[in-house]
Every structure is written in structure tokens, then in C-alpha cells.
Amino acid sequence: MYRIGELASQCDIKADTLRFYEKHGLLAPSSRSGSGYRLYTKDDASRLRFILRAKAVGFTLNEISELLSIELDKANWACADVKGMVDNKLEQVTAKIAELTQFANSLQSLSNACCGGPDSAEHCSILEALESEDKQLSAKNETSHKGHHHAVK
Amino acid sequence: MYRIGELASQCDIKADTLRFYEKHGLLAPSSRSGSGYRLYTKDDASRLRFILRAKAVGFTLNEISELLSIELDKANWACADVKGMVDNKLEQVTAKIAELTQFANSLQSLSNACCGGPDSAEHCSILEALESEDKQLSAKNETSHKGHHHAVK
């Protein structure tokens, strides 16, 4: 039996987090001491580790709730259900990566176009690009003479 | 002069969003009609487009506020400042991509290990992997016989 602080430090999380998980139905201690302290069993600890592993692969707490309810009633679920959740998540993650990659490419183009020097930003290519649609930066702009209108040191 | 709904539909956002931007100091209409309607000028519209372009490359609204204050006082800022913000953001975005790529890899491994069939999840490799540390899935697991303990159709 672990008290909340013990289990928390064992798993490198805060006691607050454990109370939060309890409030949201992810993990309740199996019992309480006479004075009301939460007491977690080894099974509770395993369940927590399941939660943390699922978090580590990107599932949200809501999704982990679903996963836990499957876990407790495996016989009534199919591999297809479980794999479906994983594939679904993978799709979301992949979509987010695509969006961020777009951002990264645009940012890289902006960065490439700017000299980054100490001179006034009055003709900064980054600002100009944000000001008007037409002044787009291409991703292959790396060898440009930095697009600036002032001399490069 | 555009009314809020006009400008919003022109830029493919909602009037609510414009009010939100105003409340957060990003964009205020230059004037109001006698009856209190917001009236936006062409300059206001340009500023909005600046905001939307900055959003499209991944900046948060707070960062866009900074960018806007530089934009309005270019002479007192250097290219280095602007490029610094861009490079900083690029670093953040890159870090997030790395994290998500980790997630994607783990999820792919989990997915690869599961047959995804209609049989009971009692021996589902995904669940087993989440249950215990040791049963890790490798990313190169694709050619495995799906790790399941039940027959594949």
C-alpha cells in the first residue's frame, strides 16, 4: 500500500496529478486509511503505469479512459477496436505533423530571406512578406542574396 | 469602410473572431458608426491580413502582437530582432514535430503488432504492450507475424 506522495514520486508525477486522475475517473485508490489517506495497491500502481505509457504514445486522458474500459473488459472488445483507436490517433498525429511541417517550411523561407543583421527593420524581408500576399518566399530561396534592401555586412 | 460581418466574410473568419482580436488588442476598427457599429478601413483590413498571414506560418496571437508592434515601429527594430522571432518559432515548431514523430513511431509499432481482426482483444498485442514495460514494440516490427496470440484470418 502506497500513500499518494509515495506513488507519485515513484512514478515521477505530483500528488496533485493523481488526485486529478481520480477526479476524472482514470484511477481511484483501492482504499483509504482510517484517517482518510488514499492507499494505492500494486494493481493501482500498474494501472497508473498503463496510463502513463498511453500518455507517452500521445493519447489524451479521455482516450486513455476508453482504453482503460476496454482493458477491463477485454473479452467484449475486438482487436479491431483497439487497433482502430491506435490508427485513429496515428492519423491525427500525422495530420498535426503535416501542419507543423508546413509552418516549419514557411518559417525557414522567411528566415532565409532575412539578413538578421543589426540594421533597421524598415526593409526587412520577413515583415514585407507578412505585409503583402504577393511577396511570397519560396522554400528553395536559400541561395538568394537574402532579399534585403540594405547591405549585408 | 466595412462593417464587421463584411470584413469577416471577406477574410473567411467570423465576426466573433474580429471582436476577439479587438478585445485582445490585435485589431481595433478605426471608427464606429453613429449607432455604434464597428467600421473598418482598408488599413484595418491590411492589418488583419498581416495577422492572418502570421497565423498561417504558426505564430500565436501573443507573438503576433509583438510582431505588430515591431511593424508599427520598424525604424527602432533590427532585422536581427525579427529574424530572431522567426528562428525562435522555428525551433519550437521543430521540437514539437520531433515529439509528434516519436508518438507516430510508437503508434505505428503498436498498430503493426495488432492483427486488427474481429477476435477478442484478450491477447491484443497493443494492450499487452501498454500493460508492461518489457513488452516493447520495435519500429521495424512490420514483418512480424503481428504478435497476436490468436490466429489471423
Added chain:
DNA sequence: CTTGACCTTAGATTAAACTCCAAGGTTTAT
């Protein structure tokens, strides 16, 4: 028997970017 570390609760706060609502005033067209 007191100090310090630990525990309890309910509820507020954080960040991000909207989105929606109610209750009412204005414009425009028919």
C-alpha cells in the same frame, strides 16, 4: 508537545483561440 512533512477538501487559475449565448438595438427591403 511541538515542529515539519505529509495528507484532506473544494474550488480557482493557467494557456490558447476562439465560439456561443441572451437580450436587445439598427438597417434594409417589401
Added chain:
DNA sequence: ATAAACCTTGGAGTTTAATCTAAGGTCAAG
């Protein structure tokens, strides 16, 4: 004149995952 479409305000709700606060009980050591 009346309906439809638009506008106003303040404030609440959404999502995610905690984190923090206040006010107080419990426990082991010295």
C-alpha cells in the same frame, strides 16, 4: 410596418492537463 439580416454588450463555455490555494487534519521524531 414588419420581417430578415445585421449589429451591440457582457459573460459563459470549450478543450487539455494539470497546478495552485486556503484552511485544516495526521503522523513520526526529538
